[in-house]
Amino acid sequence: MTSAISVSGLVKTFGQTRALDGLDLSVDTGEVHGFLGPNGSGKSTTIRVLLGLLRADAGDVSLLGGHPWRDAVTLHRRLAYVPGDVNLWPNLTGGEAIDLFGALRGGLDKRRRAELIERFQLDPSKKARTYSKGNRQKVAVVAAFASDVELYILDEPTSGLDPLMEAVFQECVREVKHEGRTVLLSSHIFSEVEALCDRVSIIRQGKTVEAGTLTELRHLTRTSISVETTHPINGLHEQSGVHDAQVDGNRAKFDVDSHELDHVLRYLTRFEVRTLTSAPPSLEELFMRHYGDELQEATV
Amino acid sequence: MGAFTGTGRLVRLAIRRDRLQLPLWIAGTSVFVPIVVASVRDRYPTEADRIEILRSAVESPALLLFRMAPTGASEAAMIMFSFLTYVALFAGLMSTLAVVRHTRQNEETGRSEMVGATVVGRHAGLTAALVVAAGANLVLGGLIALLLVGYGQPAAGSIGAGAGIAAAGIVFAGAAAIAAQITQTSRAANGIAAAVVGVAFLVRGLGDVLGEVRPDGYTMVSAWPTWLSPIGWVTEMRQYEGDRWWVLVLPVVTFAASVAVAFALTTRRDVGMGMVPARRGPARATAGLLSPLGLAWRLQRGTLLGWGVAMVAYGATVGSLTKTVEDALEENQGTADTIGKLAGGDSSNLLDTYYAAMMAFYGAMAAAYVVQALMRPRSEEAGGPAEAVLATGTGRLTWLASHIAVAVVGAAVLLAASGAATGLVADLSGSDTGGQVGELTGAALVQLPAALILAGFAVAVFGVLPRLAVGLAWAAFAVSLIVGQLGELLGLPQAVRDISPFTHVPAVPAASATAGPLVALTAIALALGAAGLALFRRRDLVI
Numbered sequence: 001m002t003s004a005i006s007v008s009g010l011v012k013t014f015g016q017t018r019a020l021d022g023l024d025l026s027v028d029t030g031e032v033h034g035f036l037g038p039n040g041s042g043k044s045t046t047i048r049v050l051l052g053l054l055r056a057d058a059g060d061v062s063l064l065g066g067h068p069w070r071d072a073v074t075l076h077r078r079l080a081y082v083p084g085d086v087n088l089w090p091n092l093t094g095g096e097a098i099d100l101f102g103a104l105r106g107g108l109d110k111r112r113r114a115e116l117i118e119r120f121q122l123d124p125s126k127k128a129r130t131y132s133k134g135n136r137q138k139v140a141v142v143a144a145f146a147s148d149v150e151l152y153i154l155d156e157p158t159s160g161l162d163p164l165m166e167a168v169f170q171e172c173v174r175e176v177k178h179e180g181r182t183v184l185l186s187s188h189i190f191s192e193v194e195a196l197c198d199r200v201s202i203i204r205q206g207k208t209v210e211a212g213t214l215t216e217l218r219h220l221t222r223t224s225i226s227v228e229t230t231h232p233i234n235g236l237h238e239q240s241g242v243h244d245a246q247v248d249g250n251r252a253k254f255d256v257d258s259h260e261l262d263h264v265l266r267y268l269t270r271f272e273v274r275t276l277t278s279a280p281p282s283l284e285e286l287f288m289r290h291y292g293d294e295l296q297e298a299t300v
Numbered sequence: 301m302g303a304f305t306g307t308g309r310l311v312r313l314a315i316r317r318d319r320l321q322l323p324l325w326i327a328g329t330s331v332f333v334p335i336v337v338a339s340v341r342d343r344y345p346t347e348a349d350r351i352e353i354l355r356s357a358v359e360s361p362a363l364l365l366f367r368m369a370p371t372g373a374s375e376a377a378m379i380m381f382s383f384l385t386y387v388a389l390f391a392g393l394m395s396t397l398a399v400v401r402h403t404r405q406n407e408e409t410g411r412s413e414m415v416g417a418t419v420v421g422r423h424a425g426l427t428a429a430l431v432v433a434a435g436a437n438l439v440l441g442g443l444i445a446l447l448l449v450g451y452g453q454p455a456a457g458s459i460g461a462g463a464g465i466a467a468a469g470i471v472f473a474g475a476a477a478i479a480a481q482i483t484q485t486s487r488a489a490n491g492i493a494a495a496v497v498g499v500a501f502l503v504r505g506l507g508d509v510l511g512e513v514r515p516d517g518y519t520m521v522s523a524w525p526t527w528l529s530p531i532g533w534v535t536e537m538r539q540y541e542g543d544r545w546w547v548l549v550l551p552v553v554t555f556a557a558s559v560a561v562a563f564a565l566t567t568r569r570d571v572g573m574g575m576v577p578a579r580r581g582p583a584r585a586t587a588g589l590l591s592p593l594g595l596a597w598r599l600q601r602g603t604l605l606g607w608g609v610a611m612v613a614y615g616a617t618v619g620s621l622t623k624t625v626e627d628a629l630e631e632n633q634g635t636a637d638t639i640g641k642l643a644g645g646d647s648s649n650l651l652d653t654y655y656a657a658m659m660a661f662y663g664a665m666a667a668a669y670v671v672q673a674l675m676r677p678r679s680e681e682a683g684g685p686a687e688a689v690l691a692t693g694t695g696r697l698t699w700l701a702s703h704i705a706v707a708v709v710g711a712a713v714l715l716a717a718s719g720a721a722t723g724l725v726a727d728l729s730g731s732d733t734g735g736q737v738g739e740l741t742g743a744a745l746v747q748l749p750a751a752l753i754l755a756g757f758a759v760a761v762f763g764v765l766p767r768l769a770v771g772l773a774w775a776a777f778a779v780s781l782i783v784g785q786l787g788e789l790l791g792l793p794q795a796v797r798d799i800s801p802f803t804h805v806p807a808v809p810a811a812s813a814t815a816g817p818l819v820a821l822t823a824i825a826l827a828l829g830a831a832g833l834a835l836f837r838r839r840d841l842v843i
Contacts, residue, residue, distance in 0.1 A: 051691045053841040073695040081691040087684045089599065090485065092581070092589075099585035100595060104692035124583040129484065140688065153691075 003062075004029045004151055004182040005050065010059035012045055012206075019045045021206035022059070027184055027199075029150075032177050034197035035186040036283075038291060042206040043186045044084060047155050050184075051081060064151060077106045080144035084156035084186070086136040088128035094139045095124030101143040113146040119168050133160035145172050152176060152183045158192065170195060190283040200283070202290060209290055214283065221286050222255040224279045225264075229271035239264050306420035310428035314402045318432065325394040326440045328778075329387055333447040336383045339791030340375060350378050354518035357381075361625050361654060365505035366661075369520035372541035376453040380461065380539050386786070388531045389501050391440055391469030395433045396493035399476035402429035405486035409683075423563060426477060430559065433473035441466030457540030464534035467551035471530040472497055474558030481565035491606055502614065504529035509621060530554065592694050596702035599680075600673055604710045607669040608717060611662065615718035615744075618658045619725030625654050626732055649810065651733065655722070655743065656810035662718045663747030663802060664781055666711045667754045671777050673707035674758040678769050687841060696837050704759060704829065711751050719744025743808040749821035750801035754780060756828030763835030766842045 005027035012020040020042045027033040037043050048054040050063055052072030061068055066075050088097050098117075102108025117124055120138045128136065137160045144152060152173075158166050166189075173183055173196050187193050193200060194214065202210040210217055222243065227233075229250045236245050236252055241260025246253045250271070256264050268276075281289075315322075344350045350373040357363045357370060370381050403426055406412040412425055445462030449455055476493035483489045507526025514521060519541075526532035530551055537547045588594050677700055680686040690696060722744075723737035758773040765772065783792060784800025797803045804817045 048687075048841065051687075053687060053690060055838075055840055072690075073693055076691055077693040079691075081688065083688055083691075086688070089685060092598070093583065095583035096581065096585040096589060100589060101688065101692060103585075103590035104592065104595075104689060104694045106693045125580045127579070127581055 002029045003027065004064060005184060006062045008060050010046065010049065010061060011057045012049060012054060013057055019206055023203060023206055024208045025201050027182060029182050030180050031198040032173060032183040032185060032196050034193040034200035035184055036193065036200055036287060037203040041203050043203065044155055047153055047186065050153060078149055079151040079153060080105065080147045080149045082140045082144045082154045082157040084159060086140040088136055088139060090129035091127060093125055093127055094122060094131060097128060097139050098124065098143045098146065102147060105147050107148065108146045109148055113142065116142040116146055120165060134162065137161055138165065141169060145176065150181055152181065154183065155186045156188060158189060190287065194283050202287065204290060217286055218280055219258045221281045221289060222257055223261060223281065224255050226253045226277050227268055227273060228275045229268065229273055231271040233271050239267055303421040303423040304427055305424060307424040307427045310420065310424050311431050314428055314432045318398065322398065322436045326436060326443060329390040329440055330443045330447060332383045332387055333444055336379055337451045340378050340382060342791055344378060347373050351518050358513045358518060358520055361509045361621055364508045368535040369508040369511045369522045371519055371538045373518060374540055376457055376540040384461065384535055385501065385504065385531055387444065387465050388468040388534045389497060391437055391465050392472035392497035393494060395437060395469040395473040396476035396497060397490060398433045398436060399429045399473050400480050400486050400489045400493060402432060403477065404480035404483065404489045408486050423566065426562060426566060430473055430477060434470050437466040437469035440469065454540055456543050460537050460539040460543050463548060464537045467548055468530045468534045471551045471554050474555040477562035478558055478565065481562055481569065495610060500529040500531045504532035504535065507532055592698045592702040593705065596706045600676060600706045603673055607714055611665055611714050611718040612721045615721035616725045619722040620729050622726035622731040623729050626651060652810040655740065656807035658722065659743050659747055659808060660785055660802065662715055662744050663750055663805060664785060666715050666747060667751040667777055669714055670707050670711040670751050670755040671758050671773050673710060674703065674755055675770050675773060677703045678762055678766060681766065681841060682843060690841065697833055700833060700836055708752065708755060712745065712748055715744040715747055716741050739809060746808045746813050746818065747805055749818045749825065750805045752825035753801035753821055756825035759832030760828045763832035
């Protein structure tokens with residue numbers, strides 16, 4: 001499989017601040033790739049490097065087989081970008097802005113434009129200064145999806161969209177994925193990423209801390225188990241891979257490291273399992289596991 | 301909990317934000333005092349010297365337009381003649397920028413929405429802006445008065461000068477307060493307020509040009525237009541020569557009235573909105589918009605149109621005065637040599653000298669336009685959509701060059717239009733010379749290379765120091781203007797005056813247009829612009 005985006009060891013500093021500190025990112029052609037990280041972790045900086053708006057200090061970056069800084073203009077004809085904070089020209093209408101971005105990008109599908117405006121319920125004849133945040137966001141999303149490009153770079157594209165529009169957005173992403181196009185989706189909305197993404201990369205303080213399919217990531221983390229047995233449970237605390245166990249006679253609730261699951265279940269069968277429910281970790285839990293210590297540090 | 305709750309806090313916030321900006325304005329404006337005092341003492345040490353020069357000045361419309369109607373021949377009065385109107389002009393611009401910065405700009409960026417949701421009264425924002433602007437003017441006026449007293453000038457007149465300047469600045473703060481209610485963008489509010497200051501300067505100049513010379517032959521009584529202008533009120537106080545304190549009533553009453561109007565407007569509109577509601581626009585873009593050049597033109601055409609109206613109107617005014625100038629010169633050929641020396645150029649044709657002085661002013665206006673236009677790429681980059689545009693197939697060079705093209709062609713059109721307007725109105729108003737349209741259009745265009753130098757500088761700083769670009773570009777403009785246009789007046793040495801591009805522009809039509817300096821200026825401008833483009837290509841986009 002070819003790679004649409006390939007970044008390794010990316011470093012970008014702003015004065016004393018090291019915004020990106022050896023970041024790695026690999027996005028395959030045709031996949032929807034989730035890009036997760038808390039505020040200030042370097043997502044937007046990475047995207048700006050990919051767009052050739054910032055110059056990398058070190059590391060290898062390749063975008064659609066080209067160099068994002070050197071080949072910026074030729075690459076930009078093959079991609080569409082939705083910024084997280086859409087700034088438009090106050091005295092241009094939304095429709096004019098859509099046409100303009102389309103033209104600057106090298107063309108726009110008129111039928112698709114009309115269809116998207118309809119689906120996103122956007123009024124294109126209003127001046128941008130009268131748009132709410134959500135409506136400005138729609139202008140950028142419509143302009144992006146109306147373009148015939150190979151790669152969509154979306155930086156928190158749904159911030160400000162209502163749940164109905166969020167659903168329309170998800171449809172659009174599925175459609176372009178179905179057509180074999182690639183999407184890099186930076187987002188804070190876990191349900192959106194879980195619903196859309198084939199693989200995710202989680203970054204923290206300018207470094208990639210986790211990357212892979214959701215299944216792979218889940219494997220690295222814990223499953224929550226709640227179990228009821230015929231005989232009272234004992235010795236569960238001592239089993240390797242068991243965390244936060246609460247045992248009450250013949251009932252127990254605990255988390256278990258996914259790779260220890262098999263051996264813990266075998267242990268439980270000694271007490272004759274009557275009911276068992278297991279919950280795979282949500283993406284949110286995955287994420288919180290990486291940042292939980294940060295939260296704790298902050299609250300201490 | 302009233303409409304003014306929280307004003308104190310907002311005043312402190314505004315002072316904190318302006319802790320560098322306002323002190324620089326105040327210091328930069330007060331520095332005129334030592335320079336002018338030194339220049340007057342050096343060049344006109346005796347009363348006889350001063351009477352001689354003033355006798356010529358009252359016959360020179362160009363001098364009267366830019367300075368003021370002379371009030372006396374004392375050293376102090378000569379100092380007033382040399383700088384009072386300029387200082388009032390600077391005080392006015394300082395005030396309008398400050399008021400708009402703390403009112404409309406806050407609304408435009410949404411800051412006042414957050415502030416307004418806290419325990420802050422409806423009128424607190426505007427009040428705080430006016431308090432800060434008034435305070436800055438009082439500090440400026442006080443500093444100027446102290447400096448003048450420090451140089452041994454009579455206390456009463458010095459206080460009168462300080463009070464008059466502060467009052468003028470405060471009147472313009474009131475005008476800016478109204479402008480900030482009318483428009484939706486701070487750009488438009490600043491434009492309207494600055495136009496009010498500029499018109500006030502020119503109306504005062506008109507009144508002084510049309511004034512009557514007193515029997516002593518070197519002082520004047522201004523005509524009625526001077527009394528319409530807040531800058532005229534400063535000069536009409538006649539500091540050191542009668543000290544008419546009652547004139548201060550005019551700015552005080554005007555300020556009170558304009559503040560009342562501004563507050564009344566505030567209560568009649570919603571936060572973030574102007575008096576003029578936004579209209580709907582086309583749902584589809586026209587083909588003309590769909591290119592980097594089309595976009596740059598669309599974003600810049602409003603600015604160009606505003607400057608165009610102002611410069612054509614001013615050019616027409618200058619043209620309409622031609623007959624008056626001719627008549628005045630016929631009456632008194634004796635002062636010819638002195639005026640010639642004062643205004644630059646040879647003394648053979650004084651009408652041409654008058655035109656040459658006006659052309660220099662057109663050049664300064666075109667330079668101001670081109671600097672303003674070239675700050676647009678920076679505002680697009682800092683808070684605007686440049687990021688999204690540059691993420692499309694538009695290259696950086698194309699994007700920046702489009703803005704430069706609009707700005708440079710715009711400056712040329714402005715110069716040609718104002719020169720043509722001058723010639724046309726001069727011909728129509730029965731000037732003895734006649735057929736001057738072509739000649740004056742060419743004379744105005746001679747100013748273009750100097751404006752291009754400032755354009756090149758603006759592009760260069762944008763390329764290398766984007767965060768400081770706006771300040772540096774305007775500073776370069778101010779220095780060029782002060783050193784080049786006022787260098788003679790301030791008695792600056794030639795080496796210093798040579799820094800300014802305006803110094804090197806031939807005084808056409810008084811002098812003949814020589815290719816050498818114009819080619820050199822254009823070459824330097826091109827080099828600066830090319831450097832700016834190359835540097836912009838290599839740097840990070842800076843929000």
